[in-house]
Amino acid sequence: RLRKWQRRIRVSNATERNLAFALSELDRMASAMGLPRNVRETAAMIYRKAVNKNLIRGRSIEGVVAASLYAACRQCGVPRTLDEVAGSSRVGRKEIGRTYRFMTRELKLKLMPTKPQDYVQRFCSELKLSGEVQSKAAEILKDASEKELTSGRGPTGVAAAAIYISSIICNERRTQREVADVAGVTEVTIRNRYKELTEKLGIDIVL
Amino acid sequence: MAKMNIENVVASTSLGQELDLKAIENALEGADYNPQQFPGLVYRIKEPKTATLLFRSGKVVCTGAKSLGDVKIAISKVAKDLEKANIKISIEPKIEVQNIVASSDLEQEINLNTVAITLGLEKVEYEPEQFPGLVYRLDEPKVVVLLFGSGKMVCTGAKVPEDVVRAVDKIAAELRAASLMS
DNA sequence: AGGTTACTTTCAAAAGC
DNA sequence: GCTTTAAAAAGTAACCT
Numbered sequence: 001r002l003r004k005w006q007r008r009i010r011v012s013n014a015t016e017r018n019l020a021f022a023l024s025e026l027d028r029m030a031s032a033m034g035l036p037r038n039v040r041e042t043a044a045m046i047y048r049k050a051v052n053k054n055l056i057r058g059r060s061i062e063g064v065v066a067a068s069l070y071a072a073c074r075q076c077g078v079p080r081t082l083d084e085v086a087g088s089s090r091v092g093r094k095e096i097g098r099t100y101r102f103m104t105r106e107l108k109l110k111l112m113p114t115k116p117q118d119y120v121q122r123f124c125s126e127l128k129l130s131g132e133v134q135s136k137a138a139e140i141l142k143d144a145s146e147k148e149l150t151s152g153r154g155p156t157g158v159a160a161a162a163i164y165i166s167s168i169i170c171n172e173r174r175t176q177r178e179v180a181d182v183a184g185v186t187e188v189t190i191r192n193r194y195k196e197l198t199e200k201l202g203i204d205i206v207l
Numbered sequence: 208m209a210k211m212n213i214e215n216v217v218a219s220t221s222l223g224q225e226l227d228l229k230a231i232e233n234a235l236e237g238a239d240y241n242p243q244q245f246p247g248l249v250y251r252i253k254e255p256k257t258a259t260l261l262f263r264s265g266k267v268v269c270t271g272a273k274s275l276g277d278v279k280i281a282i283s284k285v286a287k288d289l290e291k292a293n294i295k296i297s298i299e300p301k302i303e304v305q306n307i308v309a310s311s312d313l314e315q316e317i318n319l320n321t322v323a324i325t326l327g328l329e330k331v332e333y334e335p336e337q338f339p340g341l342v343y344r345l346d347e348p349k350v351v352v353l354l355f356g357s358g359k360m361v362c363t364g365a366k367v368p369e370d371v372v373r374a375v376d377k378i379a380a381e382l383r384a385a386s387l388m389s
Numbered sequence: 390a391g392g393t394t395a396c397t398t399t400c401a402a403a404a405g406c
Numbered sequence: 407g408c409t410t411t412a413a414a415a416a417g418t419a420a421c422c423t
Contacts, residue, residue, distance in 0.1 A: 151356030
């Protein structure tokens with residue numbers, strides 16, 4: 001009987017130790033990514049649910065932590081790309097993506113696909129663009145969505161192009177390179193999305 | 208209506224005898240064997256344009272054929288080439304189709320976001336950040352379909368051509384039922 | 390700015406790590 | 407899970423002129 005108790009204590013210690021490690025890693029990543037407290041708390045909640053359902057088996061704690069953060073960002077409406085999350089983790093993008101799919105499936109997290117609009121505030125802030133530009137970009141994205149110009153395109157690229165166009169319209173111009181760097185896409189992508197949006201939405205840009 | 212085009216067929220069989228892959232590599236033009244990297248020998252032929260993997264056990268995997276008929280022709284050619292290169296094949300290979308990849312077209316633009324939200328329970332995956340196509344998994348037939356914004360699709364995992372037709376019809380019917388397509 | 394090549398996703402089998 | 411093969415879809419990326 002004493003043995004039984006000792007084992008329970010050992011398991012308990014290991015569980016607590018792992019949880020402590022996971023939460024510290026979660027906090028380290030969240031800080032590195034500059035995530036607000038509500039996202040950290042959401043991520044911690046998702047991680048605990050994963051632990052309770054034994055989803056960590058066969059996976060690394062770091063991978064589950066990274067996937068929890070990725071899911072939390074999306075659930076809170078402030079998505080980070082898998083590349084951004086992987087950039088602050090020891091785990092690669094591919095594995096974080098797999099763990100994320102597995103977790104959403106098992107925990108029945110029904111997250112909506114990410115949309116370009118989800119990135120507008122963050123990108124505009126980093127580019128120090130006004131609320132006027134944000135509103136203009138939102139307007140462009142609404143039209144783009146209605147005219148089927150977003151299906152299959154990367155949300156960050158479409159958001160970047162809308163912001164680029166809006167910055168010019170509002171006389172707060174940012175270069176394609178500046179917007180591309182903040183959005184994590186190439187200038188070629190902004191150029192392609194820019195061409196499609198201006199042509200199909202009839203936006204005239206005078207340079 | 209359902210224009211379906213088979214793009215690739217993967218099939219396996221067995222020659223019923225052990226093979227000396229080193230010897231085959233030296234005897235056949237178009238044979239590549241790097242056991243360090245992969246246990247199978249890769250043998251490419253131009254007509255039908257295919258790549259066949261030969262294993263020491265005599266097991267064979269043929270990929271790249273554009274039709275079920277081409278699979279037979281390709282495997283027969285491989286067997287004939289092996290015999291010309293000294294290795295005699297005694298049995299008639301029993302071919303098993305493992306996977307058929309086909310393309311099709313709904314001929315209508317599709318709003319993938321709406322499809323994902325509407326039919327997005329357990330069978331749909333749509334991550335535009337990672338890949339432009341929506342992944343649609345069907346239980347019956349057991350195949351996976353990639354649906355694009357253009358309405359073009361790719362069906363994979365099918366064992367027989369009929370699986371592709373059924374899958375495409377089933378998805379078209381579901382989209383119509385949800386008014387996501389006319 | 391273009392153009393070409395290449396990688397992302399899906400699938401299955403093979404033998405072995 | 408990885409390694410290798412082939413192929414389509416459409417978007418994005420990398421590299422070169």
